[in-house]
Amino acid sequence: MTEREIKKGVTELSPIEVYMLLPRTNCRECGEENCMAFAVKLVNRETALEKCTELLKEEYRESLEKLKELLAPAVKEVTIGVGSRAVKVGGKLVMYRHEFTYHNPTPIAVDVTDEMPLKALREGEESLLDRVKKIESFTYNYIGRDLRLDMVAVRSTSNDPATFKSAVENVLKATEMPLILCTFNPNVMEAGLVASYKRRPLIYAATKDNWREMAELALMYNCPLAVFAPNDLNLLRSLSKTLLEYGVEDLLLDPGTFPGKGLSDTINNFTMIRRNACKGGDELLGFPLIGTPITAWLEGGDPKEAAWNEAYVAAMLIARYADLLIMHNLEGWAQLPVLVWRFNVYTDPRKPVSVEAGLRVFGNPDENSPLLLTTNYALTYFTVESDVKKAGIDCYLLVVDTEGISVESAVAGRYLTAENIAEAIKESGIEKKINHKYLIIPGLAARLSGETEEELGGEWRVMVGPKDSSGIAGFLKENWPPRGE
């Protein structure tokens, strides 16, 4: 690691500064119009330095180094695993999402232990292979994307090298997902690494007692290393310094997750670390953070309550800087809000989550088919789309430009009004496609029905549809075709 100047906050980085270090040949090899456009994209993290082929020439070596320094994120990006399922963690540029964008959505690992039976021996017993399969197949389709779990954390509860090695081998055979090897015993860890180092697992974890042995293993097997110092930031920072000196470059930091008493310490520890990294340029803390909501299960008690606690701790940690989570529950109801929240908070605030406005056609509508209306907020649109398709309805759907805002908020904020509905109808050319004048608006826009009829010159009838698009099929069954005047 070279001694370097403290990184500038990303919000202070200017395209001019980047531009001055580029070859300025405007060769367009990168696909941009000119070097300035490339510089703007680099600063906005919308392209990669490697696209500039000129920069690879010897004469630009110094510039390239400087650019790499300039553009390095406050939190180092570390890769765990290999191939298409490898995960990148960290790589964070900013503290607040609105300042830029959060990169690398927090991967979620779910645990197995090395003492689980390979296959179930008794009815109802959970086997290693069943559990890995369950982690692998967990999926929820949310606005056209599959939300999934990402990794398997293999915990050694046996504390026996041979047992651990065999469990790791079995998991490797069962899945391509990246692994986290969890044991504080270096001998056990080495047995696991021998079996899996080619797949680049995360070593969890170095502590104040075993750091030297774990560092040797990380170097020998070339794998990333987690540092665990529960509620002791002095120790965590000291271990980070020590391990960097030792030569281990890819670190992850775990300041401890305290699910009950101590949750305020947990959230504040994560926040303090991230602030020092992002706003203070502290390189010893500029590594991805690991949260372990799985500790919610240490309290014992009702499994449903443990899953409940684990879920909200996970969501709070995603909001407050966890770059990787280790969890236990595989309950759909408890994982779903966590996965959806992760997806939401990692969307790019610079880009509206909207779809193009205009008229959409579903199935084979004719001149008697219904005309529905919705907004151009992506979540609203995809929800309506999926319901209409699922029900196999032949219809027209008018998507009104509400600047990417959902129906209820668009009505309240006047982004969906009688005026822009009337305008959308005129522009869409729908009047030439249907021979009726009935418009079905969302139930949440009921307030606009009268005004819209007025705005359309009294020729149209506005029907108030269901509040949720899952009710469209039922609504049409009862109300379409309309029963005259």
Place this chain on the structure above:
Amino acid sequence: MKKEERTIKIGPKLLELLSKFGKIELEDVEIEAGELEIWVQPILRAAAPPAKVAVPPKPAKPAKPSAILEAPFTPLIEKYPEKIREVKLGATRSEGGSRGKTITVGGEESMSYYLFEKAPPHPPVIATDVFDMPISLPKAVKMHIKEVMGDPAAWAEMAVEKFGADLVTVELMSTDPLIKDASPKEAVKTVEEVLQAVDVPIIVGGCGDPKKDAEVFVEVAEMASGERVLLSSLTLDMDEAGVLERVAKAAAKHGHVVLAFTALDLNRAKELNRKLYPLIPEDSIIMDLTTAALGYGIEYTFSIYERARLAALMGDEELQHPILSGTTNAWAAREAWMKMGPEWEPRELRGPIWETVTGLVLLLAGVDIFMMMHPYAIRTMKKIIEEFSSMGKADPEKIADWVTVKI
């Protein structure tokens, strides 16, 4: 929101350049230099100059350390120039009302729950929704309030005694011209009943029709004179309908607090506050910037609440008000109530955890008052708020060996 989408972070040098040309075209986005500055500068100021940090010294041939190298941790503390205003809700007998206690919110001098920097002077509070007529509710909610549905006074009592609500929101849904069009007189009676049933401060929720809400709020304000209720909500639509002034003045005259509601747009939130300042004291305004449900736009809410707090602390006086979240909106997400496959059951838990997660992430974004519904969600929120009252309770021994624990 439009502004937010367009904001591209650009350093001072480019800004200088821009000011010379007046405007510049970046890809397809046209930005006026002036507009850019307005939105970029608070952020630039917020990014503190990086402090000096210890970088490990690099010997010519690195020797592997044989002992832990000390590198103590010092938290980076920021001091913000300004703070959030304090707003008091409810009034006791000696203060001209009839409440058993009052609640003060706001007063924060730091980002939400940066306890290492500055603990908030008042904990966030929870208001429970109580409707003045039977309504359709998700099954998971309905099962807990079946016996009090349609009886707002009994519902309010249950919310306070059984669910532990700090405040009660009387939702005057029946006044909606499209539903029952109940008269202001009827609404006043309902509010009176609730005031008698519980002694916590109350929030009065309108139906969303600006003119009707104005009529109702003016009469409620007069009847409940001195009680310092929170009128939910006052909007720019009311201004457009020409009724904002009348409502705000009535609220001020009778010593109430108003909720200024805008839809995910800080410019409009500021605009509404500017309209309210001549009409009502600044310490009688709370803001609702819109809560979108988890899965249905919560990220907008999260970011706008963080931005509002940051801007307020940096000196934007028009945003220095406590913030309320209609967390009940979580139930607008179909995942909260819809029947799905067996692998997603039971929905009796899926619904309330949806509301809980919506509330907790917004707690971290800086919300002062939560409007909530499900008893499990309220219970968890209260537990976390209590836990967040201080630091220093973590016991490292408890989790030191989590790796080997049999679950």
